[in-house]
Amino acid sequence: DGGITQSPKYLFRKEGQNVTLSCEQNLNHDAMYWYRQDPGQGLRLIYYSQIVNDFQKGDIAEGYSVSREKKESFPLTVTSAQKNPTAFYLCASSMSAKDYEQYFGPGTRLTVT
Amino acid sequence: EDQVTQSPEALRLQEGESSSLNCSYTVSGLRGLFWYRQDPGKGPEFLFTLYSAGEEKEKERLKATLTKKESFLHITAPKPEDSATYLCAVQAGGGGNKLTFGTGTQLKVEL
Numbered sequence: 001d002g003g004i005t006q007s008p009k010y011l012f013r014k015e016g017q018n019v020t021l022s023c024e025q026n027l028n029h030d031a032m033y034w035y036r037q038d039p040g041q042g043l044r045l046i047y048y049s050q051i052v053n054d055f056q057k058g059d060i061a062e063g064y065s066v067s068r069e070k071k072e073s074f075p076l077t078v079t080s081a082q083k084n085p086t087a088f089y090l091c092a093s094s095m096s097a098k099d100y101e102q103y104f105g106p107g108t109r110l111t112v113t
Numbered sequence: 114e115d116q117v118t119q120s121p122e123a124l125r126l127q128e129g130e131s132s133s134l135n136c137s138y139t140v141s142g143l144r145g146l147f148w149y150r151q152d153p154g155k156g157p158e159f160l161f162t163l164y165s166a167g168e169e170k171e172k173e174r175l176k177a178t179l180t181k182k183e184s185f186l187h188i189t190a191p192k193p194e195d196s197a198t199y200l201c202a203v204q205a206g207g208g209g210n211k212l213t214f215g216t217g218t219q220l221k222v223e224l
Contacts, residue, residue, distance in 0.1 A: 040216060041216060042117065045212070094210060
């Protein structure tokens with residue numbers, strides 16, 4: 001089955017530690033995205049990548065970093081510089097940068113204490 | 114700045130009681146309006162894309178419509194399995210592939 005996988009489903013970290021969230025897709029999509037979802041707020045874009053080895057900052061990129069070394073993979077690192085890292089993180093992909101429809105993975109819930 | 118406002122925040126319906134969810138938007142040059150369904154603890158599931166005023170799309174008990182200022186998601190004779198949060202998002206012209214999301218309408222359908 002084609003789709004987007006995110007792992008792990010739940011992640012717990014101590015404050016001050018960096019943590020990397022995995023996102024893999026086998027849809028052969030060129031574009032990938034990372035969003036953050038907080039209660040009472042709409043999804044907010046962290047980073048996006050239109051092609052391999054290229055990515056752009058979204059609206060809330062501070063404290064996060066990404067890489068896009070393979071078409072299938074777009075990992076997100078939450079660094080210790082992110083002031084409020086506890087959230088539900090969603091990865092999405094679209095066929096191309098011009099393709100508007102984005103499809104989402106199941107999400108990773110990160111809790112930092 | 115692009116804005117999306119969804120109403121109501123929460124809606125409780127009896128099974129079979131039809132209703133509509135609203136998505137009002139302000140955007141410079143709409144390229145597309147999207148509806149998603151999200152179950153608790155899961156990622157959003159794509160439902161519809163609407164591109165121009167007057168366009169309508171249907172899927173089972175759901176029908177999405179679009180005007181120049183808002184979109185409606187009509188739910189006809191809902192069932193308990195339609196209970197979820199429904200998200201609306203817009204994509205503006207010149208905004209790359211960025212989607213601006215509303216905060217969603219939480220729908221509960223009871224027997």
